[in-house]
Amino acid sequence: MRTFRVGGAVRDALLGQPVNDTDWVVVGATPDAMIEAGYLPVGKDFPVFLHPQTREEYALARTERKSGRGYQGFTFHTSPDVTLEQDLARRDLTINAIAQAGDGALIDPYGGQQDLRAKVLRHVTDAFGEDPVRILRVARFAARFADFSVAPETLQLMRDMVHEGEADHLVPERVWQELARGLMEQRPSRMFEVLRACDALARILPEVDRLWGVPQRAEYHPEVDTGVHNMMVLDMAARLQAPLAVRFACLTHDLGKGTTPQQMLPKHIGHEQRSADLLKKLCNRLRVPNECRELADVVAREHGNIHRSGEFGGAAIVRLLERCDALRKPQRFEQILLACECDARGRLGMEERPYPQRERLLQALAAARSVDTAVIAEQAREHGLQGDQIGARIHQARVHAVDGLSLRA
Ligand code: CTP
Numbered sequence: 001m002r003t004f005r006v007g008g009a010v011r012d013a014l015l016g017q018p019v020n021d022t023d024w025v026v027v028g029a030t031p032d033a034m035i036e037a038g039y040l041p042v043g044k045d046f047p048v049f050l051h052p053q054t055r056e057e058y059a060l061a062r063t064e065r066k067s068g069r070g071y072q073g074f075t076f077h078t079s080p081d082v083t084l085e086q087d088l089a090r091r092d093l094t095i096n097a098i099a100q101a102g103d104g105a106l107i108d109p110y111g112g113q114q115d116l117r118a119k120v121l122r123h124v125t126d127a128f129g130e131d132p133v134r135i136l137r138v139a140r141f142a143a144r145f146a147d148f149s150v151a152p153e154t155l156q157l158m159r160d161m162v163h164e165g166e167a168d169h170l171v172p173e174r175v176w177q178e179l180a181r182g183l184m185e186q187r188p189s190r191m192f193e194v195l196r197a198c199d200a201l202a203r204i205l206p207e208v209d210r211l212w213g214v215p216q217r218a219e220y221h222p223e224v225d226t227g228v229h230n231m232m233v234l235d236m237a238a239r240l241q242a243p244l245a246v247r248f249a250c251l252t253h254d255l256g257k258g259t260t261p262q263q264m265l266p267k268h269i270g271h272e273q274r275s276a277d278l279l280k281k282l283c284n285r286l287r288v289p290n291e292c293r294e295l296a297d298v299v300a301r302e303h304g305n306i307h308r309s310g311e312f313g314g315a316a317i318v319r320l321l322e323r324c325d326a327l328r329k330p331q332r333f334e335q336i337l338l339a340c341e342c343d344a345r346g347r348l349g350m351e352e353r354p355y356p357q358r359e360r361l362l363q364a365l366a367a368a369r370s371v372d373t374a375v376i377a378e379q380a381r382e383h384g385l386q387g388d389q390i391g392a393r394i395h396q397a398r399v400h401a402v403d404g405l406s407l408r409a
Contacts, residue, residue: 001029001037003058004084004099004107011095014116024051024058025087025099028080031060047078061087064130085109090127092134093141093154097124115151122151129157132166136178136204139194143185150194158198167203175204176286183247188238189231207278208251210258215266223348224266226257233346242338248292249299249339250346252279256300275300295332298324299339306340309357314403317364318395326365327398337361367405368398 009022026034031047039049039058047060060078063086084099084107091097098112106113110124121138128134135158138150150158161167182191192208195201201209212227223229230251237247256274260267279300283293305312305320312320326333341355373394380390 001033001080002027002101004101006088006099007091007096010098010100010106011112011116014098014113022056024056025061025084026058027061027082027084027087029060030080031078034058034060047076062090063087064090064127089125090130091124092128092131092137094120094122094124119145119148120151121145121148121154123154123157126157128154129161129166132161132170133174133178134158135161135167135195135198135200136170136175136182139191139200140178140182140185142194143182143188143191146185146187146190150197155194155198158200162199162203167200170204172285172287176288179205179286180244180248183234183251184244186238188234188247188251192231192234205282207255207258207282211254214257214260216257216268217266221347222350226254229346230254232348232351233342236342236346236351237339240338240342242342243335245292245295246335246339246342248288249296249336250342252282252296253299253303253339253343255279255282272301272304295335295339298332298336302336303340303343306337306357306361307344309361314364314399314401314405317361317402318368318398321361321365321368321398322395327369330365330369333365334362363405364402367401371397371401373397 003024003026005022006025007023009019012019026049031041031049034049035041038052040052042048042050042057047062049058049060050056051058061082061084062076062078063082064076088097088099088107088109094110094112094115096112097108097110099107101107111122115122121141123134138154138158142148142150179191182188185191192201195204196209196212208227208230211230212225214226215224216226216229218224221229223232233250233253234247237250242250252275254268254271254275255278256271256276257268259274259278260269260271276297279293279296282288283296288296302320302324309317309320321327321333324333324336326336337358341358344355344357345351345353371394376394376397377390380393385393
């Protein structure tokens with residue numbers, strides 16, 4: 001039996017980038033031989049083993065045959081006579097289909113090194129079409145390797161797959177997993193551009209796809225197009241190294257602009273609530289984790305108010321802080337403000353503008369949190385107040401503390 005390094009580890013080393021996980025392919029072995037050699041089988045369907053010491057993944061060379069729709073519709077064929085070339089042939093991209101032997105020699109039958117040099121994401125063979133997750137993977141790699149292009153024939157194949165309904169049968173968890181990874185790459189907008197270019201975005205995230213072609217008021221949004229704005233916001237989130245929840249909130253903050261009635265355009269009155277409603281459906285469909293969902297919900301509903309908060313007095317600011325649950329969750333509030341900053345700076349020509357709302361609201365929050373609620377509650381009780389009345393006193397004290405800051409713009 002012979003083992004070869006394969007996939008992302010070989011690709012990233014050739015690109016001079018740090019290698020995280022190393023995957024191995026094993027040729028000329030059977031599952032029994034692997035177990036005998038001390039490897040640990042993982043999963044009952046996949047012929048994959050863990051090395052007893054390094055815990056790296058070793059997969060038996062295999063060919064795949066499609067048996068049904070979607071990610072789960074696979075049968076595997078492994079046998080000691082499956083060759084390395086056959087295994088590489090059924091991988092997704094040429095840049096991921098380079099193997100490396102123990103002595104460092106590269107086995108590259110599909111031109112992966114050439115495509116690395118030319119910066120092209122190209123499918124290896126028609127076997128690409130057997131796995132619709134690859135549509136998402138290509139889009140994610142485009143976001144990571146921002147200067148790579150997708151080969152026209154690969155884009156066409158992806159488009160054909162989408163038109164045959166392949167993107168409609170993706171398992172929600174896999175879609176979320178790939179989207180989440182792509183959002184964390186250096187140029188997340190490229191993932192959505194590629195998904196859009198092959199018509200997959202309309203199948204996977206129709207609420208986002210619908211934003212292109214929707215105008216906004218040019219005095220606030222010189223880029224005008226809502227889809228373009230949305231992508232600028234996302235790339236700003238990447239530039240400001242925002243965490244996943246913030247990037248997801250950026251992606252979804254303006255969903256409601258996609259359903260603004262035609263006669264109201266280019267104004268988007270009430271889009272915040274519509275965004276929140278669409279977001280809920282999207283999150284249920286893709287089973288988005290709670291942390292992302294909750295942050296995105298507050299950002300969708302409150303981003304307009306946060307932008308305008310420079311005009312607010314103490315009472316309005318404290319109400320805003322309360323609606324954002326900022327007093328109980330100050331760290332999450334910082335994330336909300338970061339998403340809003342990305343929104344404000346994700347506009348054409350406004351990328352370098354300061355966002356003073358952020359500092360002002362953080363000061364207001366600090367003042368509101370400095371109010372000693374226990375003392376106020378005690379005093380209120382001494383005056384015979386209870387329940388909501390005590391809450392109102394605390395609220396008043398917070399308003400007073402914020403007013404004392406003279407925060408008005
Ligand atoms: N692979 C594939 N099709 C998939 C998933 C994986 O062909 N749907 C192959 C590719 O050869 C890939 C390898 O399996 O390089 C390992 O997959 P994985 O670890 O998921 O990705 P990497 O390419 O290593 O990339 P990343 O850096 O994102 O982990």
